[in-house]
Amino acid sequence: MGLITDIRDSISSLFSAQDPKRIGIYGPPNAGKTTLANRIARDWTGDAIGPESHIPHETRRARRKENVEIERNGKSVTIDVVDTPGVTTKVDYTEFLEHDMEKDDAVRRSREATEGVAEAMHWLREDVDGVLYVLDSTEDPFTQVNTMLVGIIESQDLPVLILANKTDLEDSNVRRIENAFPQHETLPLSALEGDNMDEVYDKIAEYFG
Amino acid sequence: MPHQCTNCGQVFDDGSKEMLSGCPDCGGNKFQFHASTEDVPAEPEPSAEPPDPPTPDSSVARTVGNAAATVRDLVGSSGSQSAGAPDDDPSSRDPAPADSIPSEPAPAPDRTPADAPASREDAAQADARSEVVNPDEIPAGSDSPTGTETPATDDTTATENVESDATGPSATPDPAGDAGGRVASEPSEDRPDLSELREELNDQFESIKVLSPGQYELNLMELYDREEYIIALQEDGRYTIQVPENWHD
Structure with a gap:
């Protein structure tokens, strides 16, 4: 890690006096983390970060997009966006079989997903300066994973924005997420449709600039 | 080798299933096990019971059962109680919950119909057979009562059962052998093996x-x-x- 950090530091110092903040996109599987990461990256750099999928655990390695420059109110904020694998306490290959996957592929996906969770947890420990915590607003936010991750983020004193994603879906319930994490600011959005992204960027600039 | 209802004195053959949901005559759920038919008194005489009076003994059995459950709970939740494992030895080696071993020369357990589903009882009987009864003693027809009660009536299971009997009590530490002898009707949570316990403890870390x-x-x-x-x-x-x-x- 040290070498990579060194290289990153030397590269980024060419562009700005201040290191860009590394913002980790965290959350349970299938919350829309990669969709959000791609939305942010496309909006500000034109590139994507990684493939999106309805099948959980599509993202099994943390992916980083460096030097994403977000312009807000005449100022610009540069961040590195880290899209992380969905965090969960159980990975079961049989879940993937329902998505018409062969058993061998499902088992491999499951193994990689587990490695991905380990990697995500490791990043959280050392490598992020702030967190965008993405939740599927159609799902119940009161889960062990959410409680534990938000608790860890709080214990690290990391700035965190809670994002209630998938507001384009009928079952979306943003209030439920606000109630679950009253100590943090919750923003509704649809990363897929691009709804409310302006406010999200405002807050990113405010929190992580 | 019969069981006798301590309430009304009705006698049941070893392995008979009528008593599994309580005595059909009086509903009593305490039974005295007699090593041989001759020892059966005509009437239950609580004051003159042979060496093991039912109440203290069944409470001991209950205590052991409770201890096992406590260790299971500890292992299931906190896991820092590694000292709990040795304590659990006796009960964890018992193939069935400590309070349901009809093969001991002691009063058979105190059981309520509510928490004694037929499948569990059945498994206890299968255990009793594989542990204590010599294969020679098993009458030719003895497979059928077990067979009719359990869903597993196919030949394979019956064969496994007999094989497990033949290997005798020494086979009990082997989990695979156990599984064969137990006709696969007992939920595994009911009997934490030592090895299972150890594995669970390791897993905590x-x-x-x-x-x-x-x-x-x-x-x-x-x-x-x-x-x-x-x-x-x-x-x-x-x-x-x-x-x-x-x-x-």
């Missing part, structure tokens, strides 16, 4: 528990807390970790 290839349970706090991080899971359940740089010194 693991960040990734490999249930089977492709099925994992993750301990997020452990994953977060450890300095090294897992970079590759092997198919055989081993994994490769990357250690922090200062470990190389």
